[in-house]
Amino acid sequence: MQLTSFTDYGLRALIYMASLPEGCMTSISEVAEVYNVSRNHMVKIINQLSKAGYVTAVRGKNGGIRLGKPAQEIRVGDVVRDMEPLSLVNCSHEFCNITSACRLKLALSGAVQSFLHELDKTTLADLVVENKPLYKLLLVE
Template identity: 70%
Template structure:
């Protein structure tokens, strides 16, 4: 299974915010500069993360973004569920749909995938990860292009 870049960058934005001191505000420009992604794309990602409660966004002169809950409360599987269209195939126009068992097999595979992701929190990905902190907290941020 391959995650969309939308979900991928969403997870990476959360990782970025989780490396900052608790409660510290950042902004979308800092996140986009770090990852070398389009600002417009990141605005949409942050908007969805905010609607889901993973990010707290404050508008205005002193506004910014930060984690909407503690990193140990953000379950990676839940983030993926909120960000990712999880239907792997569209069976509606297929001639063998009434007899096909592939849909059930794919559904079961997605559930296993999500169960594994449910065993990780955002804190698991960042705590004690010194190289990550060194990269993200370097001044100015080193653009990390995702392939």
Template identity: 60%
Template structure:
């Protein structure tokens, strides 16, 4: 299973924001530059994350973006569910003539559930805790 770039970049942005000192904001441009993500694409992602409450976005001269909730409350599985389409195969009768008798879709659904269950055990904070190497990589040069 491969995540879309939308979800991938969304997770990267959350990790970046969680690495900021408490109360500090940054710009979408800073996240874009750090991960080499197209700014226009990242704007859409940050807007979605803000709608979902994961990010707080403040406009204006002293504005910027920051986490919208504590990093320990941001569960990776929930973020993936919120951002990712999660349809592994198209099992509509019109798309596949074996849908009525197919057992593969059941196995794929179980695999997807196991994947998400594993991600539900991890928060954004878990990714940063005792990870000085990651924190170093996120520090502006």
């Protein structure tokens, strides 16, 4: 299964924020620059992450964005569920004439559930805590 770039950059944005000292603010522009993605695209990603509660946005002169909850409470599987369209095939009757008898959709559904179950074992903290090579790459000390 391949994640969309939207979900991929969403996870990367969370990794960046989790790498900062706890409670530290950053900006959408800074996150976009770190990953060399357009600011407009990152705005949409951060908006989605904010709606799901993973990011808190603070307006004003000293505003910015930061994690909306502790990194150890953010499961990668939950982020993928909230960001990713997880339908692998189009099973509508208009598109496929075997939908009513198809067993492929059940197999694919089971595979997606297994994939998400595996991702649920990993938190955002697992990805960043004591990961000095990551800190060095992100220029966070």
